[in-house]
Amino acid sequence: MSPKSKEQIEQIRSQSIDKILDAAFTLIAQNGYESTSISQIAKLAGVSKGLMYNYFDSKEDLLKAIINNALSEGDKLMADIISDNPSQTLTNLFSWYFNELRNHIEKWRLIMELTFKIDKFNFVQEMARNKAQDYVGFISELLQQIGIPNPKQEAQLIAGLFDGIGIQYLVIKKDYPLDEMEKYLKEKYCK
């Protein structure tokens, strides 16, 4: 009826999409994918169920969008950690990771959950795999520059540690010595 400019429409679209993604992320990260219904998401987003199918083909499609969203945000921040000094860079990497855990624990819960849905969502595993490989290479190089012995193996250990600490923090929450571990790792590897 009322004529709207392309920009207006685009703005409306992206507003709705954002509302939906936010609501979906919140609920799924909190309660899990299977336990979150489309109705709940629509209600929290303040839109109708029908509208969701204008933007996302299916519940699964919506999930993929959430994941991509979550991971791309992380990457943006990762870019800032690189410094001239490898020791400093590694320190930054540790800081970044521990802060991610502190501030976005729900995101990590979600990624972990999906990582174990082997058959569905292979793409999450694929991503996790690539990312892990990248990390190992990146850290390995840093360790070598810093002068740590067995840099490859130690990098593999550290990559594993990242996941392991994440899990344990998720499970133990406030009882996990997150600060202490951060300090210890920095002292150990970043002299």
Place this chain on the structure above:
Amino acid sequence: MSPKSKEQIEQIRSQSIDKILDAAFTLIAQNGYESTSISQIAKLAGVSKGLMYNYFDSKEDLLKAIINNALSEGDKLMADIISDNPSQTLTNLFSWYFNELRNHIEKWRLIMELTFKIDKFNFVQEMARNKAQDYVGFISELLQQIGIPNPKQEAQLIAGLFDGIGIQYLVIKKDYPLDEMEKYLKEKYCK
């Protein structure tokens, strides 16, 4: 009086229960708890849906039985690792863990999955938490006896590593350098 002997009955029961537990474990470990239906389990087990409710009160009850089953098996084997020599004991612990990953990866996948179902199945988290705490204490003591510096922190690292390596192995599977990591850890901590 009774038309079948008690032994016969007991045998029939435990056969059926085993068939159900096996089928349930296989499917749930493979596809996840929520994505596995009672119908699927019954079909794979070769029994009727109704029979499952003779032996298990609910789907959740069945899951608990699976978990308990899985964990008690693991504990049996854990008992064998203790030796007079702390270095040897730690070596055994590493061997035990890496072999668990190699031989019972599906079990670990299941436990991981449930660990992230925060609200339901608190008991799994509870168990995981206690087990982690026990491990840290146990390993810490070994490290001290062996003469590793910062034994407490290192124990915490190793406990984290166990989970982390598990995850990465789950995700990367055949490409993960499991043998190499096992060897490296033993060299590093068990001199």
Place this chain on the structure above:
Amino acid sequence: MSPKSKEQIEQIRSQSIDKILDAAFTLIAQNGYESTSISQIAKLAGVSKGLMYNYFDSKEDLLKAIINNALSEGDKLMADIISDNPSQTLTNLFSWYFNELRNHIEKWRLIMELTFKIDKFNFVQEMARNKAQDYVGFISELLQQIGIPNPKQEAQLIAGLFDGIGIQYLVIKKDYPLDEMEKYLKEKYCK
């Protein structure tokens, strides 16, 4: 914004709700609550099973709606019986009750049935109890004004009679001398 007007929506809703309530009442009053399945109700109402759960939280919830529906209708009519003359009021009360039996026998069948489901549906018993108490008080006062001896006891008798006649009419149906009893009671108590 909204594609259908609020009135349209509301009309559609109440049409569906009415269809469901009608069908549910018919079947439950006829066959009993436990013997009536959601599927049967949906089929008779001409809607899907799922739709019922848009409007009612559960089968029990649906039943409560039916009861409230049925009773509120009755109360509306009860308001009309009061007159200046106590004798006339009592006559009206008798008329109202006998007509209820004649015209809405299924409703009484339903209420009777639920009254005997001791543990569930206490609210029906509660209502029945209160209603009975009210009746006794009300009738007692009328009888006193009319000058009947032992008004309290006679009121208690009459309240009992109401239920008793209802049951016998339900059971004997067309062979029960409903008209005759109505006439006799009016002569006896309303001179």
Place this chain on the structure above:
Amino acid sequence: MSPKSKEQIEQIRSQSIDKILDAAFTLIAQNGYESTSISQIAKLAGVSKGLMYNYFDSKEDLLKAIINNALSEGDKLMADIISDNPSQTLTNLFSWYFNELRNHIEKWRLIMELTFKIDKFNFVQEMARNKAQDYVGFISELLQQIGIPNPKQEAQLIAGLFDGIGIQYLVIKKDYPLDEMEKYLKEKYCK
């Protein structure tokens, strides 16, 4: 195997049957027919489910047996109330009925419940109808002999009252003035 005499077998049979009937009556009278499962009955009776089908063709068949049992017991006692004096006989009838309510309220609950399952269990209605008709005739005659005016109508009233008082007592239980009503009725009709 072991040879048993006919009497022995017959005794075993009737013992088992009695245990089953008792258990079934207790549970069904307490919780209702639909809410009582064969399993519950078997457990309370201390026999296997299978055995029940040796003696009763179906759950419905079992119910019929219970009803017949319950009603025949009542008839035995009814025989004792007849006296030479009609006034005394009527007094005895009232006493009998009020004691039935006091002592076997569960039985009346059960009969009431089934009375409203119109389609199934027509035989209960049939019985109730015949019994009511008999009562009316019997009481009518007594009233005439005693010299109460309008004996037919009053008999119809009393028969209705019996059911009505039963219902109200069932619903109100300990708050119902059972003793008072008994006394009042005797005074009113038995001078």
Place this chain on the structure above:
DNA sequence: TATGAATGAGACTTCATTCAT
């Protein structure tokens, strides 16, 4: 006579998805 493991139909309920407006 007696057992209880086993069945399978059917109960209530949830929820992703569609579609007329």
Place this chain on the structure above:
DNA sequence: AATGAATGAAGTCTCATTCAT
């Protein structure tokens, strides 16, 4: 772009009944 009524398949669970022993 947006709504929400409506659907129907699929889920968990119950239970009367059967049957080999």
